[in-house]
Amino acid sequence: MTFSIVGRCPETGQLGIAISSSSIAVGARCPWVRAGVGAVATQNVTLPALGPRILDLLEHEQIDPAAALDRVLGASEWSEYRQVTVIDAQGRTAFFSGKEALGTYHAVAGKQCVAAGNMLAGVEVIEAMLPAFEQASGTLADRLLAGMHAAIAAGGEAGPVHSVALKIVGDVSWPIVDLRVDWADHDPIGQLDGLWQAYRPQMRDYLTRASNPTAAPSYGVPGNE
Template identity: 55%
Template sequence: MAIAGVGAVASQNITLPSLGPHILGALEAGASVEQALNLALAEDRFREYRQVAAIDANGEVAAFSGEHTLGIGGTLAGDNCVAAGNMLASHEVIAAMVAAFETASGELASRLLAGLRAGLPPGARPARSTRRR
């Protein structure tokens, strides 16, 4: 979820749809991205199951990965970016995504795609897309 000139929020793992509007509302009211994230999570009794990444219009980031997220996961802040993941192949995936975003050139969309591709080895598919036979 995003609001132009304010910021963007992604919530995953066991998500709570109200986190995005809550964080963006706090940003609009003048909170820092870290304050906005902390305010939203303070009210959530299931926060340890959440994974949330936020960035404000100035490129400041904040992220949270609860103790009960699924599988290998975490978050990492970069220069004007933040990556989060769970059910990953290794802890190195998130660092590779941030590095690829930061070193890519071009428009934002191209840099985002570079980051996403770096998190997925050639020929691999996300764990949730794997079909059972």
């Protein structure tokens, strides 16, 4: 039902997630990011609470992702139904796939990235994501989306993908990218890529609006936020 990639940009320190699902609105439940702390993808019969719990441990107890993941899963009922990936602000990674994960499932870590999925067309779907991310140029968003396109090219999910999300944090406390396609019958990953291409040239302007409204450009839309 899901495949995802979490990653870090070593140049900017940005942390982010790209994730897709055959279910509606995957972006509302599964990607969790916190600036300067880490990123967590919670999937496969999702328990959204796992994301904030792991991020809290990374931030406040400063333990590594594997220890944080073990502690949270150990204290949680039904952990064998969960699939979780984690990356922290140092680029350290961890992942877990419970024995009750759906269909063909797989998870693997690469260089400052982790990819995972369930109900896959095959394990090669996840294997394709890492080199696509690692070898892609451009921003973290570009590289995460490259991983998603590679997954689709390698077969994607066993069923159709309907929703997808891209969430990234940088130097501010809120996500600098938070884009979603909550339901689409055709090519939601392509639609998300289109959203990113539209948002990309405006992203810096929205950050300027937050830090110094007098310096921010206007796009001429009444009530524009």
